[in-house]
Amino acid sequence: GFDATTLNTLFVDKNLKHHGLIQAFSRTNRILNSVKTFGNIVCFRDLQQATDDAIALFGDKDASSIVVLKDFLSYYDGYDTEKGKHCYGYKELVEQLQSEFPDGLPVVGEEAERRFVALFGSLLKSINILSTFDQFEGKKIITDRQLQDYQSNYLDLQEKWRHRKSGDKENINDDLVFETELIRQVEVNIDYILLLVQKYHDGNCTNKEILVSISKAIGSSIQLRSKKELIENFIGSVNADTDVEKSWKDFVQRQRDEDLEEIIESEHLKPQETEKFIESCFRDGQVRTTGTDIDKILPPMSRFGGSRQEKKKSVIEKLQAFFERYFGL
Known part of the structure; x- marks a missing residue:
């Protein structure tokens, strides 16, 4: 059948069996990334036995417990496989995390860091699975x-x-994996931050707890971390007379223009070409470092001696940081 990696849920109101069942179910079972690790089949008919028979016929007769999602309590409380291996549930993972790494305390030492990364990654995957169950609401x-x-x-x-990237995961020393895709699906965005800033403004800029919430939200976001200084500088300018939404837009535009001008001047770049290049980056959603676009914005330099390559590397690093700081605002 066709490959539909983004298809999430299939509704079935028809008796299926054998290869017809496998093909239909497989439409939604293509793995997309760390977030979509399985598909959802909503059955309006009892196809449990037909599913077990089809899996046994076309695969491993003992694989039904692996292929078919378990019940809510299995993922919440944990369960043992038929081979006796215990799979930790959400409740157990939270207890381990809070016991070994109390909230607010730093993780010290390489061994502890490895343990924390593995444990929190397992918790993220557990939450990702449990979020498909209605019962999870109210039981967090x-x-x-x-x-x-x-x-x-x-x-x-x-x-x-940080060492090297592979797909939607980042492998650290070959045996440690950061589940960044699972974080992206739940992270906050700039609109949420501005709502908190508005709340801070409405309270006459006196509620320090809101500032703590903003700082924590930024720190937990992959996308907003690079914008932390920008956001904090804006908050520092907020007073009782500030129109938060309008002032934010003006502030970002002004800072963006100043930062880009500083890069152009410090690196002696061609102004018009650089501005055009940056606009294309924001339009495309990335800084393209291949091709000749970067070369077109560089100042005249000798291609011999390696100085041009060093200049190009420096420019790319600054433009990449600039892009990450302002993209999405």
Whole structure:
């Protein structure tokens, strides 16, 4: 059948069996990334036995417990496989995390860092699965604030241990994996931050707890971390007379123009070509470092001696940082 990686849910109101069942179910079962690790089949008919028979016929007769999603309590409380291996549930993972790494305390030492990354990654995967169950609402043990704190530490370690990227995961020393895609699906955006800033403004800029919430939200976000200084500088300019939404837009535009001008002057870049290049980056959603676009904005330089390559590298690093700072605002 066709490959439909983005298809999430299939509704079935028809008796299926054998290869017809496998093909239909497989439409939604293509793995897309760390977030979509399985598909959802909503059956209006009892196809449990037909599913087990089809799996046994076309695959492993003992694989039904692997292919078919287990019940809510299995993922919430944990369960043992037929071979006796225990799979930790959400409740157990939270208890381990809070016991070994109390909220608010730094993770110290390489062994502890490895343990924390593995444990929190397992918790993220557990939450990802449980979020498909309606029963999970109201049964979350760890609060959003606590999750943000742990997530902030997790991202701090990712930056510290950054080595190489592979797909939607970042492998660290070959045996440590950061589940960044699972963080992206739940992270806050700039609109949420501005709502908090508005709330801070409406309280006459006196509620320090809101500032703490903003800081934690930024620290737990992959996308907003590079914008932290920009956001904090804006908050520092907010007073009782500030129109938060309008002032934010004006502030970002002004800072963006100033920062780009500083890069152009410090690197002696061609102004018009650089501005055109940056606009194309924001339009395309990335800074393209291949091709001749970068070369077109560089000042005249000799191609011999390696100085041009060093200049190009420096320019790319600054433009990449600039892009990450302002993209999405």
